[in-house]
Amino acid sequence: xxxxxxxxxxxxxxxxxxxxxxxxxxxxxxxxxxxxxxxxxxxxxxxxxxxxxxxxxxxxxxxxxxxxxxxxxxxxxxxxxxxxxxxxxxxxxxxxxxxxxxxxxxxxxxxxxxxxxxxxxxxxxxxxxxxxxxxxxxxxxxxxxxxxxxxx
Amino acid sequence: xxxxxxxxxxxxxxxxxxxxxxxxxxxxxxxxxxxxxxxxxxxxxxxxxxxxxxxxxxxxxxxxxxxxxxxxxxxxxxxxxxxxxxxxxxxxxxxxxxxxxxxxxxxxxxxxxxxxxxxxxxxxxxxxxxxxxxxxxxxxxxxxxxxxxxxx
Numbered sequence: 001x002x003x004x005x006x007x008x009x010x011x012x013x014x015x016x017x018x019x020x021x022x023x024x025x026x027x028x029x030x031x032x033x034x035x036x037x038x039x040x041x042x043x044x045x046x047x048x049x050x051x052x053x054x055x056x057x058x059x060x061x062x063x064x065x066x067x068x069x070x071x072x073x074x075x076x077x078x079x080x081x082x083x084x085x086x087x088x089x090x091x092x093x094x095x096x097x098x099x100x101x102x103x104x105x106x107x108x109x110x111x112x113x114x115x116x117x118x119x120x121x122x123x124x125x126x127x128x129x130x131x132x133x134x135x136x137x138x139x140x141x142x143x144x145x146x147x148x149x150x151x152x
Numbered sequence: 153x154x155x156x157x158x159x160x161x162x163x164x165x166x167x168x169x170x171x172x173x174x175x176x177x178x179x180x181x182x183x184x185x186x187x188x189x190x191x192x193x194x195x196x197x198x199x200x201x202x203x204x205x206x207x208x209x210x211x212x213x214x215x216x217x218x219x220x221x222x223x224x225x226x227x228x229x230x231x232x233x234x235x236x237x238x239x240x241x242x243x244x245x246x247x248x249x250x251x252x253x254x255x256x257x258x259x260x261x262x263x264x265x266x267x268x269x270x271x272x273x274x275x276x277x278x279x280x281x282x283x284x285x286x287x288x289x290x291x292x293x294x295x296x297x298x299x300x301x302x303x304x
Contacts, residue, residue, distance in 0.1 A: 018185050027179040032214035033170050034221045038228075049230070057231045058210065060164040064182035065210040069186045074188075078201070079209045081280075082236045128233075 005110055005134045008041030013101040014071035018063045020055045022092050028059040054089040060096050060126055064116045067098040068132060073112065076135025080111065087095040094120050103129065110136065154226030157262055157286045170215045174244050182213040192206040206241040212248050212278055216268045216287045219250040220284060225264065228287025232263065235280040237248035246272050255281065262288065 003012075006127040029035045034056055037044040044055040061084050068077055090096060096118050111133050118126040181187045186208055189196040197205040201211060213236050220229055246271050256265040263285050270278040 016185060024183045027183050028214070031176045031179050031183065031211060033168060034214075034218035036221050036227050038266040056214075056217065056221075058214045058234075059183060061234075062180070062186075062208075062210045062214070065208065066184040069188050069208075074201070075188050076191070079238050081238060082210075082213075082234075084234045084236075086231050086233060111167035 002076050002135055003072060004137055005073075005105065005107065005112060006104060008102050008105055008112055008135075009136065010075065010102050010104065013099060014067065015097050015099040016063060016067035016071055017095060017097045018066070018109070019095045020059060020090055020092055024059060025053075025055050025092050028056050028062075031073075031097075032056065032058065041045075048090065050089050055090060055092055057086045059128070060090050060118055063096050063098040064100065064118060064126070064128075064130070067100045067116075068114065068130060070115070072100050072102070073134035078133040078135075079130070080133060081130075081131040083130075085127050086125070087124055087127060088125045089121055090125050096120055096125070100130070112136070154228050154287055155224060157225075157257065157259065157264060158289075159258055160225065160254050160264055160286065164255065165251060166219065166220035167249050167251040168215060168223055169247060169249045170218070170242055171247045172211060172242055176211060177205075177207050177244050180208050180214075184208065184210065184256070197255075198213050202241050205242055205244060209236075209238045209242075209278070211243065212242050212270055214226070214277070215250040216252065216270060216280075217254045219268075220282060224254070224266070224287035225251050229255065230285040230287075232234055232285060233283040234268070235282075237279050238277070240272075240275055240277045240281060241296060242272055242277050248272055249279070251300050252282070262286075 099117045101115040103115050114130045211294045251269050253267040
């Protein structure tokens with residue numbers, strides 16, 4: 001399911017939940033090129049301000065992008081921008097709940113501003129906002145459900 | 153190698169170059185939870201505004217985070233924030249050059265603002281800026297080289 005811009009109203013909200021596994025941290029190191037020992041070497045990471053291994057900040061941010069692409073507005077959305085404030089560390093094994101909420105609709109530009117927040121337990125680890133262009137009736141008159149797009 | 157805040161001057165710049173492979177797109181789909189067919193199904197993607205498969209925007213953004221973590225300021229840096237403007241699509245197989253440049257040093261906060269830009273060929277696909285806290289002499293008096301941190 002996807003939302004057209006006309007379907008959206010301020011306050012609408014969706015979440016995508018993902019546990020950041022050891023394997024995710026490993027794969028993200030490969031994909032990004034960031035193999036810093038603060039992510040991979042517990043002994044080393046214990047000597048840093050983080051007092052133990054942490055997941056890459058942009059890995060957690062990736063769950064926000066998946067929430068936008070999969071949930072709200074959903075498949076077909078064009079991602080125009082993202083502001084991220086990294087507020088707290090995420091450890092491998094922790095569960096992130098990326099929540100996106102419609103803040104503002106800019107119909108003349110066909111754009112929507114979303115609040116984007118990632119709590120882990122009760123604590124917000126990333127906050128910020130995104131600018132997106134939802135898909136249009138012109139592009140997708142039938143609002144296709146996209147099977148298997150978001151199995152996280 | 154890492155840079156302390158005292159080592160940095162406005163205009164200093166470093167880059168990290170990475171080819172976004174088919175495997176990267178696949179792994180990023182797994183890590184983020186975003187398995188939208190615009191990233192995976194060429195037939196489907198041809199029918200979209202992108203006219204073919206594209207890499208996830210946040211995958212390209214991940215190379216910026218690696219450039220910060222690996223090059224400038226380097227290992228030990230704390231990532232506080234990132235603004236991203238997604239300007240153009242990246243196709244699997246294209247090579248991203250994430251470039252970070254010191255814009256402003258805020259010594260009273262021990263923070264540094266970096267311009268962050270990703271050209272692919274001559275075209276900027278992501279632009280924005282980052283806020284970071286470089287590691288300190290107090291935390292790391294010996295400026296350790298971190299072997300294998302950035303083999304991308």
